[in-house]
Amino acid sequence: MTTTFADLGVPANLLAVLNGNNITTPTPIQAATLPDSLAGKDLLGRGRTGSGKTYAFAVPVVARLAAGGRAAPRRPRALILAPTRELVSQIEATLRPLADAAGLRTHTVFGGVGQGPQVSALKNGVDILIACPGRLEDLINQSHCSLADVQITVLDEADHMADLGFLPAVRRLLGQTPTNGQRMLFSATLDNAIDVLVKRFLVKPVIHQADSAQSPVAKMDHHVLHVHRDLRVPVLVDLTSAPGRTIVFTRTKHGAKALARQLNKSGVPSVDLHGNLSQGARTRNLEAFHSGTATTLVATDIAARGIHVDDVSLVVHADPPAEHKAYLHRSGRTARAGAAGTVVTLMTQDQIGDVRALTRAAGIKPTTTKVDAVAHPVLKELAPGERSLPGGIVPAAGTAPSRPQGSGGGGTGSRSRKPGQRGGSASGSARGGNRGGAPKAGGGSGGGNRSKGNGSGNGSGGGNRAKSGGSGRRQGSGSGSGSGGGHSAASFSGRR
Structure with missing residues (x-):
C-alpha cells in the first residue's frame, strides 16, 4: 500500500497545505524520517539533491513548535542552518505556508544585505529562523539574537557546509543551543567531517539513508x-x-x-x-x-x-x-x-x-x-525541439531583467561603415534600433551608435534601449527613443 502523509502522522492543518501544493505522496526520504522527526528524535538523513529533504524537516519543525508558546524577542524557537543565501531563501519559501497555517513566524538571516530588517524581525520575535552561519554569528555577537530558547535545530546540506569551510562556525552555533533540544542533520553525502558533528551534537540519532548521492538520479x-x-x-x-x-x-x-x-x-x-x-x-x-x-x-x-x-x-x-x-x-x-x-x-x-x-x-x-x-x-x-533565439534580456535598473519586446516578424538589418568609423548606421526590419547594431526582428531602425560621427536612432515596435550616439570615440551626447512598450529608452552623455 502507498504510504500517505496522514499515515506518517502529519497534522491535518499541514496536510491541507501539502495537498494545496499537490504534494500528496511522500518521497523516500520523507517517508523514512517523518515518524522519527515528528516524535522528537535526533536524526541523520542522507538523501541526494532533489529528494525532498526540505519538507522532511520543515513539516516536523512546524508541527512540533505549533504545540504551544510564542518566541520571545531575539530568541528564536527553531533554527535551520544552510550554506548559501539562495538555499536559505528556498527553504523559507517552502516552509512559510506551513508556518502560516500554524500561526508561526519565520525570518531569514544572511549576508549581502542590510541587517536592519533582520534585527527588527528578531526583536519582534521569530519562531523559526533560517540562517547562514556567518551573518547569524554577527548578529549574536551584537546581542541581537540568542539561541538559548532553540528547541529544534536543523542543519541542511551539511556536506556543503564542510566544503565551504563553515563547520567551525556551525560548531560554535550548535554549542549555543540547549543540549536537550532536538537536532536533525541532512546531507547528500556522509564523510568524516559530518561524522564529527554527529558524534558531538546528536544524541542516539536515528540514521536514514533513503537515497544514495553516489548513484545517478533515476531517468x-x-x-x-x-x-x-x-x-x-x-x-x-x-x-x-x-x-x-x-x-x-x-x-x-x-x-x-x-x-x-x-x-x-x-x-x-x-x-x-x-x-x-x-x-x-x-x-x-x-x-x-x-x-x-x-x-x-x-x-x-x-x-x-x-x-x-x-x-x-x-x-x-x-x-x-x-x-x-x-x-x-x-x-x-x-x-x-x-x-x-x-x-x-x-x-x-x-x-x-x-x-x-x-x-x-x-x-x-x-x-x-x-x-x-x-x-x-x-x-x-x-535538447530536442525547434531552436529559438528570441533575443537576449536587458537588465533594467531596479527591476527584473526583461526580454526585448517588439512586433515580431521581419529579418536582419545591415551595417554600413565608412572608413575610420566604428558605427555608421543600421537599418532594416528590427525590433527597434538595438544599440545601433544588427537589428533583430520587427520594424524599425537604429543607427549612429558607437560612431565617430554624429548620429541618431530610434526604434519602433519595441524600442529596447534605443540609443543614439554623439561624437567622439564612444563619447559625446545623444538621445534615443522607442515606442510600442519599449524598455529603458536611454540617453547618454560623456565617455563610456
Missing part, C-alpha cells in the same frame, strides 16, 4: 560531448536555444558572467548567478529564471545547492567541475521529483583524463560523442 541521462575549444560557445547556444529551462555551470565567476553575456548576444535570454553579484541582482536573476523571462541560468557551483526549480530539463557543465561531489550536486538540478532530465558535460582534448576520473568517481557511465560541428545530430537528441 537522468549523462552525456559527454568531446568538442574543440572554439566550438564550446556555438554548441552551448544550440543547446540552450532548445525549448525548456537550462542551467549551465562554469567554474569561475568571470566565466559565468562572460558566458551569460555571450548567450544574450547570440539571442538566448540568459542570466548569471555567482558570488560577485549583489543580493538584489541575485534575487532578480533567479526570479527571471523562475518566471521564464530567462530560459537559461549560467551559474557557478554556489548555485548547485540553492536552485529548486522542478522543470529544468537540461544541465550543462560548460566547465567540468573540480570533483565528483560537485558534479552530482550540479546534476541534481534536473530530474527533480521523478521527472526526466539530461546532463551534458563539454570536454576539450586537454580535459579527457580529468573527465574520465570525474565520472568514474561519481559512479556514472556517460555516453561520449565527438562533436565537430554544430549541425551534429546528437545536439537535437540531447
Whole structure:
C-alpha cells in the first residue's frame, strides 16, 4: 500500500497545505524520517539533491513548535542552518505556508544585505529562523539574537557546509543551543567531517539513508560531448536555444558572467548567478529564471545547492567541475521529483583524463560523442525541439531583467561603415534600433551608435534601449527613443 502523509502522522492543518501544493505522496526520504522527526528524535538523513529533504524537516519543525508558546524577542524557537543565501531563501519559501497555517513566524538571516530588517524581525520575535552561519554569528555577537530558547535545530546540506569551510562556525552555533533540544542533520553525502558533528551534537540519532548521492538520479541521462575549444560557445547556444529551462555551470565567476553575456548576444535570454553579484541582482536573476523571462541560468557551483526549480530539463557543465561531489550536486538540478532530465558535460582534448576520473568517481557511465560541428545530430537528441533565439534580456535598473519586446516578424538589418568609423548606421526590419547594431526582428531602425560621427536612432515596435550616439570615440551626447512598450529608452552623455 502507498504510504500517505496522514499515515506518517502529519497534522491535518499541514496536510491541507501539502495537498494545496499537490504534494500528496511522500518521497523516500520523507517517508523514512517523518515518524522519527515528528516524535522528537535526533536524526541523520542522507538523501541526494532533489529528494525532498526540505519538507522532511520543515513539516516536523512546524508541527512540533505549533504545540504551544510564542518566541520571545531575539530568541528564536527553531533554527535551520544552510550554506548559501539562495538555499536559505528556498527553504523559507517552502516552509512559510506551513508556518502560516500554524500561526508561526519565520525570518531569514544572511549576508549581502542590510541587517536592519533582520534585527527588527528578531526583536519582534521569530519562531523559526533560517540562517547562514556567518551573518547569524554577527548578529549574536551584537546581542541581537540568542539561541538559548532553540528547541529544534536543523542543519541542511551539511556536506556543503564542510566544503565551504563553515563547520567551525556551525560548531560554535550548535554549542549555543540547549543540549536537550532536538537536532536533525541532512546531507547528500556522509564523510568524516559530518561524522564529527554527529558524534558531538546528536544524541542516539536515528540514521536514514533513503537515497544514495553516489548513484545517478533515476531517468537522468549523462552525456559527454568531446568538442574543440572554439566550438564550446556555438554548441552551448544550440543547446540552450532548445525549448525548456537550462542551467549551465562554469567554474569561475568571470566565466559565468562572460558566458551569460555571450548567450544574450547570440539571442538566448540568459542570466548569471555567482558570488560577485549583489543580493538584489541575485534575487532578480533567479526570479527571471523562475518566471521564464530567462530560459537559461549560467551559474557557478554556489548555485548547485540553492536552485529548486522542478522543470529544468537540461544541465550543462560548460566547465567540468573540480570533483565528483560537485558534479552530482550540479546534476541534481534536473530530474527533480521523478521527472526526466539530461546532463551534458563539454570536454576539450586537454580535459579527457580529468573527465574520465570525474565520472568514474561519481559512479556514472556517460555516453561520449565527438562533436565537430554544430549541425551534429546528437545536439537535437540531447535538447530536442525547434531552436529559438528570441533575443537576449536587458537588465533594467531596479527591476527584473526583461526580454526585448517588439512586433515580431521581419529579418536582419545591415551595417554600413565608412572608413575610420566604428558605427555608421543600421537599418532594416528590427525590433527597434538595438544599440545601433544588427537589428533583430520587427520594424524599425537604429543607427549612429558607437560612431565617430554624429548620429541618431530610434526604434519602433519595441524600442529596447534605443540609443543614439554623439561624437567622439564612444563619447559625446545623444538621445534615443522607442515606442510600442519599449524598455529603458536611454540617453547618454560623456565617455563610456
